[in-house]
Amino acid sequence: MAKTDEVSIVEELSKAEEGNATVGSQRSQEDPTWCSSTAVNLTQKIIAEVIGTYFVVFAGCGSVAVNKIYGSVTFPGVCITWGLIVMVMVYSVGHISGAHFNPAVTITFAIFRRFPLQQVPLYLAAQLLGSVLSSGTLRLLLDSSTPHFFxxxxxxxxxxxxxxxIIITFLLMFVISGVATDSRAIGELAGIAVGATILLNVLIAGPISGASMNPARSIGPAIVMNQYKGLWIYIVGPIVGAIAGGFVYNLIRFTEKPLREIARSGSFLKSLSKNRI
Known part of the structure; x- marks a missing residue:
């Protein structure tokens, strides 16, 4: 092919692209229903938060209800279920919405300018909606009377x-701040670290407070089953603990230089595998 032919083809393609861009901009001005990419991305985030919170509450609270009704899960099983479902959902939708699933986490991220403030109400609504829907599903599927309150x-x-x-949510937010907001951390292990932290917290605090660490996790079942005793504890406690945990981690964040730059490796895990080989 001649050089002049190649130039003409490139020019035609560039003109076509410019024409398409003009049509797209004109359509966005003429048609108010034409969605921009930003709106679509935000919608995807909200849907991911609803789905993620739904399955976190469904599996976690479901294990509590099943254990109370049938006694088949056992308390260590409930702890493992909470840790596993959070880990699974973090890896499933973390790259879409950030995998908050928790109003206390969303509020804390917004306070420390790691999450857009204007998106906070939408995230909180999505998390509460997911929790209520999940709790309603469990209420319909299981014999979840008052003695079986999950x-x-x-x-x-x-x-x-x-x-x-306050203490256990402090620990949870401290870990989340370390693995999710610090570029020096090993990002591939974020889900495992957060899930393991929740497992440990439920193991310690479950028999005493229920180990909520999440206002949405407590509000959903309370609304569906009309049980509001001590609900304020699970709203105030997690929010105060999360803010404190995020604040303390920011105090010890002494540099923004990533570990990957220091190690001169694309991935810490990949470098480990290469060394082993």
Missing amino acids: GTMPVDSNLQSLVLE
Whole structure:
């Protein structure tokens, strides 16, 4: 093919692209229903948060209800279920929405300018919707009467449960801040780290406070089953604990230089595998 022919083809393609861009811009001005890519991306994020929160509550609270009804899951099984479902959903939709599934996490990210403030109400609504829908599903599928309540209520004093919720949510947000917001962390292990933290927290605080760490996780079952005893604890405690955990991690974040630049490797895990070979 001659050089002049190649130039003419390139010119024709560039003109066609410019024409398509002009048509697209004119359509967006003339048709208000024409969605921009930003709107579509935000919609995808909201849907991902609804689905993620739905299955986190479905599996976690479902294991609680099944264990109370049939006694087949056992308490260690409930702890493992909570950790596994969070880990699975983080890896499933974390690259779409950030995998918050928790109003306390969303609020904390927004406070420390790691999440757009204007998107906070949409995320909170999506998380609450996912929790309510999931709780309603469990209510329909299982014999979830009041003795089989799969929400969270303080076993002893309100103060004990409040302090415990603050502490365990502090730990959760501290870990999330480390693996999700620090570029020096090993990002491939974020889901495992967060899931393991939730497993440990439920193992410790589950018998006392229910180990909510998540206002949506407690609000959904409370609304569906009309049980509001001590609900404020699971709203105030996780939010205070998450903000404190994010604040403390920011105090020890002394550099923004990624570990990958220091190690001069595309991936820490890949470098480990190469060394082993």
